[in-house]
Each structure stands twice: as C-alpha cells, then as structure tokens.
Amino acid sequence: MEASSEFDQTGRMEVGECNRINIIEVKALTKVFNDKVRAVDNISFSVKKGEILGFLGPNGAGKTTTLNMLSTLLRPTSGSATVNGHDILQNPDAVRRSIGYVFQDPTLDIELTGRENLDFHGRLYKLKRDVRQQRNKEMLEIVQLTDRADDLVKTYSGGMKRRLEIARGLLHHPQVLFLDEPTLGLDPQTRRSIWEHIQRLNQDKQVTIILTTHYTEEADYLAERILIIDFGKIVALDTPDQLKAQLEGDIVSLTFKDPKEVPKIRPLLEKKDWVRRVNVVASGNSQGTLSRMMHMMRGMSDGVGMGGMMTGMNSGSMGGGRKMPKHVQQMMTQGMTNESGQHDLNQGSKGLNLLVDDGGHRIPEIVKLAEKTGAVLESVELHKPTLDDVFLSVTGRDIRDERGSFMEMVRRHRIMRHARGRQVRG
Ligand SMILES: Nc1ncnc2c1ncn2[C@@H]1O[C@H](COP(=O)(O)OP(=O)(O)OP(=O)(O)O)[C@@H](O)[C@H]1O
Ligand SMILES: [Mg+2]
Numbered sequence: 001m002e003a004s005s006e007f008d009q010t011g012r013m014e015v016g017e018c019n020r021i022n023i024i025e026v027k028a029l030t031k032v033f034n035d036k037v038r039a040v041d042n043i044s045f046s047v048k049k050g051e052i053l054g055f056l057g058p059n060g061a062g063k064t065t066t067l068n069m070l071s072t073l074l075r076p077t078s079g080s081a082t083v084n085g086h087d088i089l090q091n092p093d094a095v096r097r098s099i100g101y102v103f104q105d106p107t108l109d110i111e112l113t114g115r116e117n118l119d120f121h122g123r124l125y126k127l128k129r130d131v132r133q134q135r136n137k138e139m140l141e142i143v144q145l146t147d148r149a150d151d152l153v154k155t156y157s158g159g160m161k162r163r164l165e166i167a168r169g170l171l172h173h174p175q176v177l178f179l180d181e182p183t184l185g186l187d188p189q190t191r192r193s194i195w196e197h198i199q200r201l202n203q204d205k206q207v208t209i210i211l212t213t214h215y216t217e218e219a220d221y222l223a224e225r226i227l228i229i230d231f232g233k234i235v236a237l238d239t240p241d242q243l244k245a246q247l248e249g250d251i252v253s254l255t256f257k258d259p260k261e262v263p264k265i266r267p268l269l270e271k272k273d274w275v276r277r278v279n280v281v282a283s284g285n286s287q288g289t290l291s292r293m294m295h296m297m298r299g300m301s302d303g304v305g306m307g308g309m310m311t312g313m314n315s316g317s318m319g320g321g322r323k324m325p326k327h328v329q330q331m332m333t334q335g336m337t338n339e340s341g342q343h344d345l346n347q348g349s350k351g352l353n354l355l356v357d358d359g360g361h362r363i364p365e366i367v368k369l370a371e372k373t374g375a376v377l378e379s380v381e382l383h384k385p386t387l388d389d390v391f392l393s394v395t396g397r398d399i400r401d402e403r404g405s406f407m408e409m410v411r412r413h414r415i416m417r418h419a420r421g422r423q424v425r426g
Contacts, residue, residue: 023085024070024082026044027044028080029079030077039062043232051208052208053209054226055210084175097172099178100172102177111154113151114164115149115150118139139167144163144197145167157190175207181213183218219387220387230394244390249359250385253379257350257377258350261375265370266280276356279352281349
C-alpha cells in the first residue's frame with residue numbers, strides 16, 4: 001500500500017484541547033470510480049468532537065465523494081473510517097443515526113410546506129408523533145422559520161430553503177452534521193445569516209460539522225481547521241492562521257493591460273532571488289475565468305445566449321445546429337486547467353501573483369522591470385497572504401476561478417431552473 005498522506009495526525013490543536021475526543025477518524029480512505037477516476041486517494045484525517053472542519057477544494061477534488069463515503073451512501077474502494085465510534089462499513093445504521101447531511105443539490109419537496117418537509121423526514125427516522133412535533137418546533141425556531149412554517153416551500157427564498165434543509169438535517173439530533181456547500185449561489189447577506197446559524201448550532205448544540213465550500217472567507221470565518229483537497233489528496237490541513245503563516249512573505253498582485261505581457265515578464269520575475277513564487281491568475285482583481293470565457297463566447301457567437309449553450313452543452317452544440325469551437329468544448333469537458341495546473345485560458349490571463357520577501361520595498365523594482373519590457377501595469381496591490389493565496393499556493397489554481405467557473409455557473413443555473421420549473425408547474 002502507498003504511504004498515507006502526511007496529514008495523518010489530528011493536526012494542530014490549542015493547548016488544553018488535546019483531551020477532546022476524535023468523533024471522526026479516517027484512515028487511507030480511497031474511492032476509484034469505474035476503475036479509472038481516483039476521486040479520493042488514500043486520505044487520512046480526524047475531526048475532534050465539537051470542531052468545525054472546513055473542506056476546501058477545486059471542482060472535482062473529491063469533497064462530496066468523501067462526505068458520501070463518511071455518510072455510508074458510497075462504499076469506499078479501500079480504507080476505513082469511523083463516525084461517532086461506529087465503523088462506516090461494519091455499522092452503517094449506527095453511523096446514519098449519528099449524522100445529518102445537507103446535500104450539495106437541493107432535495108426539499110417544494111410542493112410541501114416547511115413543516116411537512118420536516119415531518120416527512122421525522123417519519124423516515126421513525127420519530128414518534130409527539131417527538132416529531134416537538135422537534136419540528138425546535139428546529140424551525142433555530143433556523144427562524146416558525147412564521148413561514150406552513151407556507152409552501154416553493155414560496156421560500158433560496159436562503160430560507162437552505163435554512164430549512166439545515167433544520168431537516170438536525171431533526172434527529174445528530175452528533176455530526178455534513179454540510180455540502182451550504183451557501184452555494186446565495187447572496188452575501190443570506191450567506192452571512194447562514195454562517196451565524198451554523199456557528200450557533202456548533203456552539204449551543206456542540207454539533208461537530210464538516211463543511212465543504214468554495215468560499216475561502218466562509219472557511220476562514222467558520223472553521224477551526226481547514227483541509228484542502230486536490231485531485232483526491234489532502235494538500236493542506238491546519239488552522240486558518242497557521243496556513244496563512246506558512247506563506248512567509250507578502251503577496252504582490254499585478255494586473256497588466258495586455259495579457260500578452262504576462263508570459264514575457266513572468267520568467268524575468270522568477271529569476272529574482274527575492275521572488276519565492278509566481279502564479280498566473282485571471283488578474284489581481286478581476287472576475288476570473290468566467291469573464292474571459294463570456295468575452296470569448298460573445299466574440300464568436302451572434303445572438304446565441306447562455307440558454308442555447310446550456311441546452312447544447314453535452315453535445316458540443318450551441319443550439320440552432322451550430323457547433324461550439326473545439327477549445328470551448330475542451331474547456332467544458334476537461335475543466336479549466338491542464339495537468340501542470342496551468343490555465344487553458346492563460347493566454348487571456350492578465351494577472352500575476354508574486355510571493356515576495358519584503359513586498360513593500362520591492363514594488364519600485366517590479367514597476368521598473370515592467371517598464372523595461374514595455375508592459376503597461378493596470379494595478380499593483382500588496383497584501384498579507386490570505387486563504388485564497390494559500391489555496392493558490394497548494395493547488396496552483398485560483399479559487400476565484402473555481403467558484404466562478406463555467407461548470408459552477410451551469411450548476412447554479414440548473415438549481416435555479418429546477419426551482420423555477422417546479423414553481424411554474426405548481
Ligand atoms: N458516481 C460517479 N461516477 C463516476 N465518477 C464520479 C462519480 N461521482 C463523482 N465522480 C468523479 O469523482 C471526482 C470527484 O467528484 P466530487 O463530486 O467528489 O468532487 P467535489 O470536490 O465535490 O467537486 P465540486 O466542488 O464540483 O462539488 C470527479 O472527477 C467526479 O467526476
Ligand atoms: Mg461537491
């Protein structure tokens with residue numbers, strides 16, 4: 001067997017916290033789909049009782065697959081795990097009684113009221129009528145939906161639906177709650193209100209939580225420790241502060257007027273001994289791959305909107321019988337990055353992120369170097385490393401591109417279309 005990941009240990013714990021028991025233990029867990037996709041690759045980690053563990057990773061990194069194995073929905077190819085002391089293979093029923101799961105895709109019945117959705121779930125867990133009623137009331141209060149409990153779910157906002165799903169996941173008083181992208185596609189205000197609910201649950205009910213997200217600020221705000229997974233392997237596991245501290249130095253983000261300058265200036269910067277690392281990013285401050293892709297689509301299509309792209313995406317057709325250009329098809333089927341983590345759209349990237357020693361003093365030198373090559377700088381920003389920078393450093397990818405990626409947008413569109421479609425029929 002291959003050596004297990006170097007993150008076998010429980011990770012950093014504050015002094016005095018060493019006595020907290022591990023409520024989840026994962027050992028060399030692996031899932032291979034169809035003998036070829038190694039979705040989760042020999043991962044080992046543990047979660048302390050009462051902890052919130054943030055699970056960050058690019059699209060397809062293996063986050064949902066891991067949660068599906070821990071919740072007994074999916075059988076591992078190899079490896080083992082215990083949840084609340086129960087082995088996921090030997091004692092799946094006890095594991096299921098110990099956990100709540102809020103799935104990545106919505107699973108509410110929008111033709112029922114909020115209370116009916118909860119009641120149905122309580123019946124599945126064989127809760128007695130009086131217990132069900134009492135729990136429904138308690139959970140609706142926790143997520144502040146009591147006054148809308150008897151309205152049909154199709155009349156709820158996105159944030160209310162997500163809160164109801166969290167309430168449903170808690171109905172049987174689980175010890176552990178899995179939240180798969182709890183705030184995907186929600187506006188910042190609603191997202192923050194969900195964060196507060198999650199935090200309260202953790203503090204008041206001591207529920208242990210594993211939360212997957214593409215939002216680094218969400219993981220930073222909520223999680224005691226953050227696990228970053230990439231291509232099925234754990235590439236970082238530590239507290240947010242420690243992860244940031246490991247990137248010694250400053251980040252200088254450069255945005256150039258002309259993307260063609262990026263490959264010219266990059267090797268010159270890499271030669272400097274005070275530059276520790278250079279990463280190509282969409283730009284120091286832009287909206288990332290999505291905006292470049294939209295630009296490309298606009299450039300090549302006359303009047304073919306996103307609707308046409310959505311319906312034709314599996315066949316490589318753009319609607320109206322038109323074929324998508326090869327590079328767009330390739331991007332959609334293979335993702336945004338190639339093997340070495342380089343963006344397929346690097347030609348369009350206007351930004352470079354540098355990890356440098358003593359950034360403040362280096363900026364004049366960087367500007368001079370740019371002038372010498374004839375490159376026009378649009379912006380120069382200096383900041384201390386953030387979790388976005390940590391993500392870029394360990395995965396080679398810009399998480400802003402991941403969360404704004406085409407597939408992410410398609411997924412959100414599908415979720416919204418699903419909700420709207422059912423609403424219209426209702
Ligand atoms: N049932 C399945 N059959 C075949 N491949 C699968 C299946 N489920 C997941 N995969 C593949 O496993 C890999 C990991 O998928 P997973 O859904 O765990 O990623 P993720 O980290 O949750 O991504 P996202 O951020 O997009 O939700 C992907 O390559 C995916 O295509
Ligand atoms: Mg997922």
